[in-house]
Amino acid sequence: MSRETLPFPTSSIPPLEPYLPPPSSIPATNPSQNPSPKIHLTLTYATSLDASLSLSPGTRTMLSGPHSKAMTHYLRTRHDAILVGCTTAIVDNPALNSRLETISSLDQQPRPVILDPKGRWDFDEDSQVIRLAAEWKGKGPWVVVGRGLEGEENLKERGELLERVGGRSVMVEGGGEVINSLLAEPENRWVDSVIVTVAPTWLGKGGVVVSPPRREGQQPQLRLRDVSWQPHGEDVVLCGRILRD
């Protein structure tokens, strides 16, 4: 697999900034206003026109073109942690580092976090994240065992997890099950912003689809606000914030 460095024009940065956490030099909250610091969660993934992340759960499918791929690698530099589900770790053997050409220090890399309740991810020195950490091109991964992201009772645990990662911001890349579980969360507690790359292609039936459960009864429809659409090469990048219930 090619491990090229990616150029990302500085002119593409300002339109993304409103959807990103404050730069790490700026404190996330004013402690006198809020004693429990807020963690910024960005949900970001690439999808086809029919909402597929990949052709099947066992397949890695390249959807982003070079421009939007570089955009994703910029986002990786702007978060303390990058989180994926264990199926993604197993299937994709992802690097989960940033390969922007401007990277000069490990401090600019996010901490990979793998949600792996049952310990299914069988990593070794051939795993990209492990190899890159050994080469100082990425941080060593954290593997979270036990259910971590669901349920009222786990809210505190989730906050503590990110604090232990040393972070105030996390970007969740996928896969489908992780994204759908976040979008199913009542009152949209967790997702602060959404940055989705839409590629001009249809993957057809049978793919891993982003489609959270339909909201019933009094619950308002899940919808983005403060929306912007930004072209990146042949792809379009949709940014927004989730309207909280």
Ligand SMILES: NC(=O)C1=CN([C@@H]2O[C@H](COP(=O)(O)OP(=O)(O)OC[C@H]3O[C@@H](n4cnc5c(N)ncnc54)[C@H](OP(=O)(O)O)[C@@H]3O)[C@@H](O)[C@H]2O)C=CC1
């Ligand atoms: N286009 C894109 O941007 C992206 C595409 N992908 C693609 O997505 C596909 C994989 O997606 P998918 O099959 O849905 O799997 P996921 O990567 O979402 O991993 C699913 C597993 O993660 C664990 N998990 C999921 N949700 C939670 C939670 N809330 N708390 C704790 N653990 C959780 C479970 O492990 P267990 O079953 O062991 O309990 C579950 O089986 C791959 O094909 C990959 O290439 C992935 C990321 C981005």
Ligand SMILES: Nc1nc(O)c(N)c(N[C@@H]2O[C@H](COP(=O)(O)O)[C@@H](O)[C@H]2O)n1
């Ligand atoms: N932005 C984006 N576009 C695509 O087309 C993708 N398939 C993905 N997948 C995500 O990126 C991970 C791979 O990262 P590395 O290049 O190996 O660092 C993959 O595991 C998905 O999380 N993303």
